[in-house]
Amino acid sequence: MYSTPRRRLLGAALALPFVSIHAASGQTLPLTPVCGEKPPPTPAQTPGPFYTPDSPRRTSLVEPGAGGERLVVSGFVLSPRCTPLANALLDFWHCDTAGDYDNSGFRYRGHLFADAQGRYRLETIVPGEYPGRTRHIHVKVQAPGGRVLTTQLYFPDDPRNRSDWIYRPELTMRVTRESGRRDARFDFVVT
Ligand code: FE
Numbered sequence: 001m002y003s004t005p006r007r008r009l010l011g012a013a014l015a016l017p018f019v020s021i022h023a024a025s026g027q028t029l030p031l032t033p034v035c036g037e038k039p040p041p042t043p044a045q046t047p048g049p050f051y052t053p054d055s056p057r058r059t060s061l062v063e064p065g066a067g068g069e070r071l072v073v074s075g076f077v078l079s080p081r082c083t084p085l086a087n088a089l090l091d092f093w094h095c096d097t098a099g100d101y102d103n104s105g106f107r108y109r110g111h112l113f114a115d116a117q118g119r120y121r122l123e124t125i126v127p128g129e130y131p132g133r134t135r136h137i138h139v140k141v142q143a144p145g146g147r148v149l150t151t152q153l154y155f156p157d158d159p160r161n162r163s164d165w166i167y168r169p170e171l172t173m174r175v176t177r178e179s180g181r182r183d184a185r186f187d188f189v190v191t
Helices: 003-025 159-163
Strands: 070-078 089-093 109-113 119-125 136-142 148-154 174-178 181-185
Touching: 089 119, 109 119
Parallel strands: 070 181
Antiparallel strands: 070 119, 089 109, 089 136, 136 148, 174 181
Protein backbone atom coordinates (compact mmCIF):
# COMPACT_ATOMS: atom_id res chain seq x y z
CA MET A 1 0.00 0.00 0.00
CA TYR A 2 2.76 2.36 1.00
CA SER A 3 4.51 2.08 -2.35
CA THR A 4 1.48 2.91 -4.50
CA PRO A 5 1.85 6.71 -4.54
CA ARG A 6 5.54 6.38 -5.28
CA ARG A 7 4.88 4.05 -8.12
CA ARG A 8 2.32 6.45 -9.56
CA LEU A 9 4.76 9.30 -9.34
CA LEU A 10 7.47 7.29 -11.00
CA GLY A 11 5.09 6.32 -13.76
CA ALA A 12 4.09 9.94 -14.30
CA ALA A 13 7.72 11.04 -14.43
CA LEU A 14 8.57 8.42 -17.00
CA ALA A 15 5.57 9.29 -19.11
CA LEU A 16 6.21 13.02 -19.20
CA PRO A 17 9.17 13.19 -21.61
CA PHE A 18 7.36 10.94 -24.06
CA VAL A 19 4.24 13.11 -24.01
CA SER A 20 6.11 16.37 -24.38
CA ILE A 21 8.24 15.10 -27.26
CA HIS A 22 5.14 14.06 -29.09
CA ALA A 23 3.34 17.31 -28.40
CA ALA A 24 6.34 19.27 -29.65
CA SER A 25 6.53 17.39 -32.93
CA GLY A 26 2.78 17.41 -33.48
CA GLN A 27 2.92 13.62 -33.59
CA THR A 28 -0.39 12.27 -32.39
CA LEU A 29 -0.24 8.69 -33.63
CA PRO A 30 -0.55 5.95 -31.02
CA LEU A 31 2.35 3.56 -30.53
CA THR A 32 0.59 0.68 -32.19
CA PRO A 33 -1.75 0.70 -35.16
CA VAL A 34 -5.36 -0.35 -35.01
CA CYS A 35 -6.08 -2.81 -37.76
CA GLY A 36 -7.51 -6.24 -38.30
CA GLU A 37 -5.49 -9.41 -38.26
CA LYS A 38 -4.93 -9.34 -42.00
CA PRO A 39 -5.21 -5.86 -43.51
CA PRO A 40 -5.31 -5.96 -47.32
CA PRO A 41 -2.08 -4.94 -49.07
CA THR A 42 -2.08 -1.35 -50.31
CA PRO A 43 -2.85 -1.37 -54.04
CA ALA A 44 -0.05 -0.39 -56.43
CA GLN A 45 -0.55 2.42 -58.94
CA THR A 46 1.37 3.90 -61.82
CA PRO A 47 4.23 6.23 -60.87
CA GLY A 48 3.25 8.44 -63.81
CA PRO A 49 5.91 10.20 -65.88
CA PHE A 50 7.31 12.54 -63.23
CA TYR A 51 9.26 10.42 -60.72
CA THR A 52 12.81 11.61 -60.03
CA PRO A 53 15.14 9.22 -58.17
CA ASP A 54 17.55 10.27 -55.40
CA SER A 55 15.24 12.80 -53.75
CA PRO A 56 16.63 14.57 -50.67
CA ARG A 57 16.00 13.05 -47.25
CA ARG A 58 13.69 15.38 -45.31
CA THR A 59 10.47 15.32 -43.32
CA SER A 60 9.15 18.63 -44.69
CA LEU A 61 8.68 19.61 -48.31
CA VAL A 62 7.41 23.07 -47.39
CA GLU A 63 9.39 25.74 -49.24
CA PRO A 64 10.18 29.12 -47.64
CA GLY A 65 7.29 31.43 -48.44
CA ALA A 66 5.31 28.59 -49.92
CA GLY A 67 1.69 29.28 -50.65
CA GLY A 68 -0.94 26.65 -50.43
CA GLU A 69 -2.62 25.03 -47.50
CA ARG A 70 -0.34 23.15 -45.12
CA LEU A 71 -0.76 19.39 -45.07
CA VAL A 72 0.58 16.78 -42.67
CA VAL A 73 0.47 13.21 -43.94
CA SER A 74 1.13 10.55 -41.32
CA GLY A 75 0.46 6.92 -40.50
CA PHE A 76 2.09 3.54 -40.22
CA VAL A 77 3.91 1.21 -42.56
CA LEU A 78 2.65 -2.27 -41.74
CA SER A 79 3.14 -5.86 -42.79
CA PRO A 80 0.15 -7.92 -43.98
CA ARG A 81 0.03 -9.25 -40.39
CA CYS A 82 -0.41 -5.72 -39.09
CA THR A 83 3.06 -5.53 -37.55
CA PRO A 84 4.78 -2.15 -37.80
CA LEU A 85 7.72 -2.10 -40.20
CA ALA A 86 10.49 -0.08 -38.58
CA ASN A 87 12.71 2.08 -40.79
CA ALA A 88 10.58 1.65 -43.91
CA LEU A 89 11.51 4.07 -46.68
CA LEU A 90 8.87 6.46 -48.04
CA ASP A 91 9.65 8.59 -51.10
CA PHE A 92 7.02 11.25 -51.83
CA TRP A 93 6.48 13.53 -54.79
CA HIS A 94 3.63 15.78 -55.86
CA CYS A 95 2.90 18.83 -58.00
CA ASP A 96 2.88 22.43 -56.79
CA THR A 97 -0.23 24.55 -56.28
CA ALA A 98 -0.29 25.36 -60.01
CA GLY A 99 -0.33 21.65 -60.91
CA ASP A 100 3.29 21.54 -62.12
CA TYR A 101 5.99 19.02 -61.18
CA ASP A 102 9.56 20.15 -60.67
CA ASN A 103 11.36 17.99 -63.22
CA SER A 104 14.72 19.71 -62.97
CA GLY A 105 15.03 19.96 -59.17
CA PHE A 106 13.41 18.56 -56.04
CA ARG A 107 10.60 20.94 -55.09
CA TYR A 108 7.88 18.84 -53.44
CA ARG A 109 10.05 15.75 -53.58
CA GLY A 110 11.67 14.01 -50.63
CA HIS A 111 12.15 10.74 -48.82
CA LEU A 112 12.04 9.83 -45.15
CA PHE A 113 12.07 6.75 -42.94
CA ALA A 114 9.45 5.34 -40.62
CA ASP A 115 10.53 5.26 -36.98
CA ALA A 116 11.09 2.18 -34.80
CA GLN A 117 7.30 1.79 -34.41
CA GLY A 118 6.69 1.98 -38.15
CA ARG A 119 5.31 5.53 -37.98
CA TYR A 120 5.99 8.18 -40.59
CA ARG A 121 5.11 11.86 -40.79
CA LEU A 122 5.50 14.24 -43.74
CA GLU A 123 4.85 17.98 -43.73
CA THR A 124 3.99 19.52 -47.05
CA ILE A 125 1.29 21.54 -48.79
CA VAL A 126 -1.93 20.45 -50.43
CA PRO A 127 -0.94 19.86 -54.06
CA GLY A 128 -2.79 21.54 -56.89
CA GLU A 129 -4.61 19.79 -59.69
CA TYR A 130 -3.59 19.30 -63.29
CA PRO A 131 -5.67 18.43 -66.31
CA GLY A 132 -6.95 14.89 -66.46
CA ARG A 133 -6.29 13.95 -62.83
CA THR A 134 -7.88 14.38 -59.46
CA ARG A 135 -5.70 15.74 -56.63
CA HIS A 136 -3.10 13.14 -55.55
CA ILE A 137 0.26 12.50 -53.92
CA HIS A 138 2.71 9.96 -55.36
CA VAL A 139 4.72 7.73 -53.07
CA LYS A 140 7.06 4.75 -53.13
CA VAL A 141 7.18 2.67 -49.95
CA GLN A 142 9.72 -0.03 -49.15
CA ALA A 143 10.29 -1.95 -45.94
CA PRO A 144 13.93 -2.89 -45.32
CA GLY A 145 14.63 -5.79 -47.67
CA GLY A 146 11.08 -5.66 -49.03
CA ARG A 147 9.56 -4.91 -52.40
CA VAL A 148 8.96 -1.36 -53.57
CA LEU A 149 5.29 -0.40 -53.54
CA THR A 150 4.54 2.49 -55.90
CA THR A 151 1.17 4.08 -55.36
CA GLN A 152 -0.82 7.33 -55.03
CA LEU A 153 -2.86 8.87 -52.21
CA TYR A 154 -6.11 10.78 -52.64
CA PHE A 155 -8.21 13.38 -50.83
CA PRO A 156 -11.72 12.40 -49.77
CA ASP A 157 -13.41 15.67 -50.69
CA ASP A 158 -12.28 16.04 -54.29
CA PRO A 159 -15.22 15.82 -56.70
CA ARG A 160 -12.85 14.78 -59.49
CA ASN A 161 -12.22 11.45 -57.73
CA ARG A 162 -15.39 10.22 -59.41
CA SER A 163 -14.17 10.92 -62.94
CA ASP A 164 -10.50 9.96 -62.51
CA TRP A 165 -9.94 6.49 -63.93
CA ILE A 166 -6.79 5.92 -61.82
CA TYR A 167 -8.46 6.85 -58.50
CA ARG A 168 -9.19 4.03 -56.07
CA PRO A 169 -11.21 4.54 -52.88
CA GLU A 170 -8.84 2.27 -50.89
CA LEU A 171 -6.12 4.88 -51.42
CA THR A 172 -8.11 7.76 -49.96
CA MET A 173 -6.54 9.41 -46.92
CA ARG A 174 -8.57 10.20 -43.79
CA VAL A 175 -8.38 13.96 -43.63
CA THR A 176 -9.27 16.27 -40.76
CA ARG A 177 -8.93 20.03 -40.76
CA GLU A 178 -6.94 21.56 -37.94
CA SER A 179 -6.45 25.28 -37.52
CA GLY A 180 -4.90 26.37 -40.81
CA ARG A 181 -3.89 22.95 -42.01
CA ARG A 182 -5.13 19.54 -43.03
CA ASP A 183 -4.06 16.38 -41.22
CA ALA A 184 -4.16 13.32 -43.44
CA ARG A 185 -3.79 9.77 -42.21
CA PHE A 186 -2.88 6.74 -44.28
CA ASP A 187 -1.47 3.37 -43.24
CA PHE A 188 0.47 1.42 -45.86
CA VAL A 189 0.47 -2.38 -45.93
CA VAL A 190 3.48 -3.68 -47.83
CA THR A 191 5.21 -7.03 -48.32
FE1 FE B 1 0.79 12.95 -60.72
